[in-house]
Amino acid sequence: MARLPDGALMQRAAAGLAAACADLLGRVYGRRIVLLVGSGDNGGDALYAGARLARRGAGVTAVLLAPARTHARGLDALRRAGGRSVAPGDAGPAIRRADLVLDGIVGIGGRGGLREDAAALAELVAGAPAAVVAVDLPSGVEADSGEVRGAAVRADLTVTFGAHKPGLLIDPAREYAGSVRFVDIGLELPPGGAEAEALQHADVAALLPVPGAASDKYRRGVVGVAAGSARYPGAAVLAVAGALRGGAGAVRYVGPAGPAVLARFPETLVSAGGPSAAGRVQAWVAGPGAGDDSAAVAQVLGTDVPVLLDADGLRLADPDAVRARTAPTLMTPHAGEAAALLGVAREEVEAARLAWVRELAARYGATVLLKGSTTLVAGPDGGPVRVNPTGTPWLATAGSGDVLSGLAGSLLAAGLSALDAGSVAAYLHGLAGRFAAQGAPVGAYDVAEALPGVWRDVRG
Template sequence: MRTAYSVETVRNAERELMARLPEGALMQRAAAGLAAACAQVLGRVAGRVYGSRVVLLVGSGDNGGDALYAGARLARRGAGVTAVLLAPDRAHGGGLAALRRAGGRTVSGESAPADIARADLVLDGIVGIGGKGGLREAAVPLADAAARSRAAVVAVDLPSGVDADTGEVRGAVVRADLTVTFGAHKPGLLIDPAREYAGAVRLVDIGLALPAEAAEAEALQHADVALLLPVPGAESDKYRRGVVGVAAGSARYPGAAVLAVAGALRGGAGAVRYVGPAGDAVIARFPETLVSDEGPKRAGRVQAWVVGPGAGDDASTVAEVLAAEVPVLIDADGLRLADPEAVRSRTAPTLMTPHAGEAAALLGVSREEVEGARLSSARELAARYGAAVLLKGSTTVVASPDGGPVRVNATGTSWLATAGSGDVLSGLAGSLLATGLPALDAGSTAAYLHGLAGRLAARGAPAGAHDVAKAIPAAWRDVRGD
């Protein structure tokens, strides 16, 4: 599992380690890893390190020192290294001396754009992990010049200007092709909008001791998901495997019911019960579905419910489902129709799956505010409703009401931005709830499989939600290595 830690936690771990190491040793470790990564990039973009052109954007903090020491290493290998000092009087003294000894040169900010335009690689060491609120005015022209250039841009620890703890972007920032981060991932490297500015992320181990319980965010990997996927035992039958109820669809939106059932049938539960007005459409497409013309209370045995996709204004069905003493997933219209107090008073697990617009309506803020602060928005919703919250979007974030680490999905793809995709995700997550997974695990596992299925279905070409549903078994096999 990939874990991310707050700035405060990383700083504390750095101080503890530096107290046991010779002065400057920790920065040298970081610089060595950074220089090695830059050398690999130069090998791709320039063919070699020797004779290549490197520009360092150097601020006054330790990130500037990392950049200077890494630049010195590249200069000793024959690169032409130019350092742009944004605060000449406060540049890291040791790093600056090392660069000059290795043959590097320094320039002022005024002449920097011309150097950047000729560079093969630009190394962003302007602001460290403590930076807030975007770039300062003097640094903006440098970031713009880097973006216009043909150079590969490598960020030191994280792109300058993004918020390391939240992933928020409040002003101009550097857009990197590669971010080399030290000791641990930071939440801003995993969560949009900051994540899109980080490019590829490489972690350099510098020896920090970081306890797992202190993590702010987690990103599941294949091995983690494989351990969570339900596998039937020798004595399993359809009821022991779990039955998921789907209360979805309406006369206006029958397809939502079909797609939610499609996801549910591929989520590991032994059976799917459907309740709603789209029974004929569901049974025509999926004859294995147990269709009931009664309400949720009389539908029969279920271990979890999915309610809301395409439900229109059927508030009574939503209320019936919320009254059930089993895990419930609330999506789409269900989020609008659910009584907040009925959600908060539930004793069984609840998983809410809003997109940014729905989350904004629930929080009483603008959609732009949610999209700009995905981490805090998901946490606020989870705390307010006492439910796990899966906030869909460019990076899906799953937060639990206990305030533990959020789960960030790493498999998402823009091809999933298609009508009905969320209905498939709801059915899939609901099915995993019915197999017995806790809400946080069910939501994050479903998001992971859904993202993989989206990639498999699209393969660079448009795909519909039904294609995503069909690809879920292939995603499942890919995770398990079958």
């Protein structure tokens, strides 16, 4: 900012914001637009964007929540372009008739939800037919954490500037953002300074293990699966399915569900003994549907290879044994399991996913993949948290997590770090859910069967 003329960044942001609004509207001339204007720079962005839209023939009304602290030059630009301003108490008719509402109440410094007057406007907007566009992020959500601590604006589109904010990627705030459009305004960001990362196709493609001419089944990675029980044999079948579709050269299975596994996957190497008698593996998956088999979990934790703990494995694992491990450990809880491990209520974890996934990783000295509407992967070193951008609500189905565990375990066996294995597995699993569902109900085995197509899509 110091190297640019005063207001240059705001003008760039306003230009990008106005263009996004125009794209959304399709036709600007004759449209009715309402600006919700707070006292900060977000209000200035909204005013300048409103001025640009007014010059193209839109009727623009600004609702000033803090008239004495409104961005003066932005308001002057709007009025010179033909726009008008009203007080919050007089905003109802304009909002109810609007084609588009531009939310510029508060920005990245907002904490604790909206104040009473702003909350009333947000409620009014929620009941109106207008499309809602948020300036930088929806007012009332917390930019750094993704938390929502009170009333907030729910947007159809968020136009964000300079850098993505964690709150636009992480629930519960993410669901308030709608679609997100990024506008580069020329900020120079420090390398390595990210709070969160979201992998894209190219990142995942670069991490996928691909066999070479000299590869054999052992060089490609052998993953051990200690899962399933007499009550839940299907969990073992699904974990093995995920492992086989995840690129493993071989899968060794131990547990009581051997006949069910062999019936579906005859290529599986089934052992009648426990993990210690299974033979050499490069990584273990322990816990899906395991019931109360604590001995198998303890044996797996005592190995010197990477271990993935899921489902019953999380409940049965000795925390001290997890912390004492020198090889990588990847834990894959959902919010309820994470809450039990942390000793807090599930609602607390769901409300502050970013904070709690970091806390759990730090407590156990492990990498944690927190499943849910936003899947997060945090390492024990406090580095950037990986936010998975793929998925579909249709993945909320029994056995889906077992497939994910096998897939991630296979990637661990191939040599990926726990952070990369968890991140890549979540990405592929989310895409497989989309591919398999295509907007309709889907079963966990369908997700596993979709993984080869996803793999080809990412590498292509």
